Amino acid sequence: MTAATVPDITTLRIGVLCAGNSPERPGSLSNGEQAAKALTHAGLTTDLIDLADTPLSSLRNRFDVALLGVHGLGGEDGKIQGALEIRGIPYTGSGVLASALGMHKPTFKKLLVQAGIETPAWIVIDPKTSVESTLSAVRYSLGFPAFVKPSSGGGSLAAGIAHDEAQLRTMIEATKDDPYCEYMVEEYVQGIPCTVGLIEVEGHLVTLPVHDVESKNEFYDYEAKHDPDLRVEHCPSVLPDTLTQNLQMLARRAFDLLGAHGVLRVDFLASFHHRTTVLEVNTLPGLSERGSLATMARAGGIPYPDLMQHLVRTAFTKPGYLP
Ligand SMILES: Nc1ncnc2c1ncn2[C@@H]1O[C@H](COP(=O)(O)OP(=O)(O)O)[C@@H](O)[C@H]1O
Ligand SMILES: [Mg+2]
Known part of the structure; x- marks a missing residue:
């Protein structure tokens, strides 16, 4: 990471790319709007782009850096990343290979098993x-x-x-x-859904405080993720320190194993009495101001507008060659 090469982002046009046609379109659109608003309030120049109605071929001269707020297939799986690479547009988050590996749960789980990190069979x-x-x-x-x-x-x-x-x-x-x-x-693994965010700040990877959730539904399902009345969240986590420290250590290992860049969220099921397992990784965690990444960042002393700016800078700290 070479923080010295990061340009002054106040001089750049930031394209906030979101939505598209992925099944996660609605959340992505709202996240993109929140991110663009926070950056605009911080005095930066932003352009909110819905990928569903914007051909990629029209993007080249529209902005200088892409803040990726897309999720799921076609957004988080390396395809947008590849398209931006080919067009020479810097973008936030992981490269093509880590994005693709992180999107396909069975493939990433093979890497976890190889590294001796617990994941459900x-x-x-x-x-x-x-x-x-x-x-x-x-x-x-x-x-x-x-x-x-x-x-x-x-x-x-x-x-x-x-x-x-x-x-x-x-x-x-x-x-x-x-x-x-x-x-x-x-x-099926019995455990508390937990997540750990990692974000690069001024050239250093910061491991954020653990976020845990008690879902009132049978598991942490789509409904509980969208209705705050159906969950109780804690950040920093109320779980014992030994457990949260272990989760943070595993999150860093997952980051390295994946070859991620800039930002990552690692999801777990955590338990003292059963097992602590890694479920999956998210190479483009949601950008929402109330979402788990922003919540963990706040608990770690990083306000939302700063988080968005740190994210933008990660587009310029990728190694010369990133597979
Ligand atoms: N093997 C499992 N055993 C029990 N619950 C699980 C298991 N896998 C996923 N879940 C439940 O589903 C939620 C979402 O799973 P996850 O693997 O993180 O997928 P997603 O990509 O949809 O977030 C978890 O937080 C947990 O509540
Ligand atoms: Mg998950």
């Missing part, structure tokens, strides 16, 4: 395999309850618990013709 549902053989694989390798989710999803969309074989059969059948295409089944 899983199988990928192969659409060419019969429902019966998937059921028997889950019965013998994972057991019930089991957790079903898209391999490249986000926001708990299309995720759920299968308490028994009958429910799993229904869920597998429902995955057909789904835009997420590939689904996975994980062993």
Whole structure:
């Protein structure tokens, strides 16, 4: 990281890229608006761009740096990153390879296993395999309850618990013709949903305080993520220090393992009595002022407008070659 090469961002036009056609479009649009507003109030020049109605070919001379507020497929999976690289436009967050690896949960989980970091056991549902053989694989390798989710999803969309074989059969059948295409089944792990954010500040990677959530729903589902009445959040976490320190250490290891850049959020299920496991990584955490990244940053002494500016600067601290 070479902080010295970061230009004065007050002289730049910042394109806040958001929305597009991903399933996470609504949240992304609102996040982009909040980020653009905070940067504008801080005296910076911003341009809010909805990727659904803006062809990438028109972006080159519109702004100097892209603040990525996109999520999910087509946004967080390396494709936008590749398109921006080819056009020579600096952008925030990870490069193409880390974005793609981070988006595909089964692939990143293989890296975790190789590194000896706990993650729930899983199988990928192969659409060419019969429902019966998937059921028997889950019965013998994972057991019930089991957790079903898209391999490249986000926001708990299309995720759920299968308490028994009958429910799993229904869920597998429902995955057909789904835009997420590939689904996975994980062993069900009992634990408190926690997340840890990491952000580069002036050339140094800062590990933010742990954020934990008690969901009033059966798990931390889409509804609980969008309705504050359905969850109780703590940041800094109320979990014991030894546990939160372990989560922060694992988050840093996950950052290095992925080869992430600038920012990352690592999601866990944490428990003293059971196991602490890494669920997944988010290479473009939500930019919302009330979202978990901004909440962790505030708890770590970084106000929201500063967080957005630190993020913009990370576009200029990538190594010369980033796969
Ligand atoms: N294996 C699992 N066992 C139990 N709950 C899970 C499991 N995987 C995910 N969940 C629940 O679903 C939520 C979202 O899962 P996550 O893997 O982070 O996917 P997303 O990309 O949708 O955020 C978690 O916070 C947790 O509540
Ligand atoms: Mg998650």
